[in-house]
Structure formats: C-alpha cells, structure tokens
Amino acid sequence: MHRSHPTPVLRHAVILCHPDPHSFNHAIADAYCGAVAANGQETILRDLYAMRFDPVLKAQERPTIENFTVSADVQAELDVLRGCQAFVLIYPIWFGTPPAMLKGYVERVLGSGVNPRDVQARLPTSFLAGQRLVSFTTSAASQPWLSEQGQWQALRYVFDHYLSHAFGMQRDEHVHFASVVPGMEQRWADQHLYQVEQQARATCAAILAERYHPRDEQAVPFRPLA
Incomplete structure (x- = not known):
C-alpha cells in the first residue's frame, strides 16, 4: 500500500534582539509566534540576549580567506535555521541602526560563507535565497523625526534592502512602531500588537501559497526605495 509522506511544516525563524525580557520587542515576538501557531505553522525563536550569542566575527570565519571555517556555535545556528521559509527580525533602533548583537548575527550566521563576489554577482548562494524577510522595529523617537534625520530611509537601504539583495531573498517587509x-x-x-498579528497571518498565507505555486529559482534584483 502506498504511503504518502507528511508535508513538511512551514517554519518562521524569529530572531529577537533586545536585552530586556519585559520589553515591547518581546511582546512583539510573543504576538507573532502566537499568530503563526494559530495558523498551523511553526516558529523557531532565537532570543539573542537570552542565548548570550557572541556577535564578534572570528578571523577564520571570513569567507574570503583560504582556510575558512565555520565555528561550532555558528554551525549549530545554521542547523536550526535551515528549512525556514520566513525570517523575522525584531529589534529596537539604536542610534539609527540595529543593535550590535543583531549585526553580529548577520555577519556570523546569516552571512556565513557568503562571498562578496557572489553578492555583487547577485548569486543566491545562501540558504536564505528565495525566502521572505520581515522586520519589526521600535523606536522612542517619532516616525517624522526618524524621517527628518534620514534614519528611516538609511535603515531601509543599508539593512532591509541590502540583506534581501545580498542573500537573494525574494521580498523584504518592515513594520515600525514609533514613540514606544x-x-x-x-x-x-x-x-501595535494587532498589527503584528495581521502581518504574521499575511506572511503565513504568502509562504503557504508559495508552497503550492513555487516561483522560478533565480536571484532577486535589488529594489530601490519607493
């Protein structure tokens, strides 16, 4: 008798970077994970501060050197993240940029083994290729102030759009909560938390649709800020 193989569960990697376990960023992570579970999908929460993640890139981890190696802690993270269809970043904007720990996570884990030449050639060499990027950020400053200082536009260019371009991700979305x-x-x-849940439901629907209507595998071109 023919036995059908179970369909792999759709998974979201939720990468949280805030030192205070009682922060609104943690509430965002809880709301997102809860909404995903309610839609029959799974989340993998990576609370970087709770994990005491080491953000410092090691000399041997640079992909441009001859004896490139992957450190044990990075390999463990890669094993956890592989197979996720959505990558969700949750962090506060500090001095116009993400916290240093999140930048280190990008350098050591998400960018592990990614050669700058491949980025420039728009080759989807990373396990992130074709997946979705969703960001939730908070700031004490107001949205108009962030825009006046150029921080909002800069963050969208140098982080969201660049990451989706560098790793060949198919789409980047960003939900920001100001005056937190x-x-x-x-x-x-x-x-705000209702908006998080709405975004989670939309992301669940999108990656479910992509499972049954896959796109052609190709590098995703850089999209300028609208």
Whole structure:
C-alpha cells in the first residue's frame, strides 16, 4: 500500500534582539509566534540576549580567506535555521541602526560563507535565497523625526534592502512602531500588537501559497526605495 509522506511544516525563524525580557520587542515576538501557531505553522525563536550569542566575527570565519571555517556555535545556528521559509527580525533602533548583537548575527550566521563576489554577482548562494524577510522595529523617537534625520530611509537601504539583495531573498517587509516609551498607553500597545498579528497571518498565507505555486529559482534584483 502506498504511503504518502507528511508535508513538511512551514517554519518562521524569529530572531529577537533586545536585552530586556519585559520589553515591547518581546511582546512583539510573543504576538507573532502566537499568530503563526494559530495558523498551523511553526516558529523557531532565537532570543539573542537570552542565548548570550557572541556577535564578534572570528578571523577564520571570513569567507574570503583560504582556510575558512565555520565555528561550532555558528554551525549549530545554521542547523536550526535551515528549512525556514520566513525570517523575522525584531529589534529596537539604536542610534539609527540595529543593535550590535543583531549585526553580529548577520555577519556570523546569516552571512556565513557568503562571498562578496557572489553578492555583487547577485548569486543566491545562501540558504536564505528565495525566502521572505520581515522586520519589526521600535523606536522612542517619532516616525517624522526618524524621517527628518534620514534614519528611516538609511535603515531601509543599508539593512532591509541590502540583506534581501545580498542573500537573494525574494521580498523584504518592515513594520515600525514609533514613540514606544515607558508608560505607552495600553490602547496603542494593543493596536501595535494587532498589527503584528495581521502581518504574521499575511506572511503565513504568502509562504503557504508559495508552497503550492513555487516561483522560478533565480536571484532577486535589488529594489530601490519607493
């Protein structure tokens, strides 16, 4: 009798980077993971501060050197992340950029073995190729202030768009919550978390549709900021 193989579960890697376990960023991660579970998919939460992740790139980890090697902690992360269809970054904007620990995670883990020549040639060499990138960020500053300082546009260019281009990811989306400060009114917190859940549901629907209607495998071109 023919036995059908079970369909692999669709998975989201949720990469959280905030030192305070009671932060709104943690609430975002909880809301996203809960909404994904409610849609029958799985999340893998990587709480970088709780993991005490080492963000410092080692000399032997540079892909351009002859004796390139993957450190044990990086290999363990790669083993956990492989097979995920969506990669979700959750972090605060500090001084116009992501926290150093998240940048280190990109350098050591997400970019492990990715050669700059391949990035320039737009070759999808990473396990991230063709997958979706979703970012949730918070700031104490208002959205107009971030835009006036050029921080918002710069972050979208040098982080979101660049990562999706460098790793051949098919799409990057960014949801930002401004004016997140101690004492924020509950109604605003609830509204923000509802938006997180909506984004989670949309991402679940998108990667489910892609399973049954796969795209042609090809490098994804860089998209300028609209």
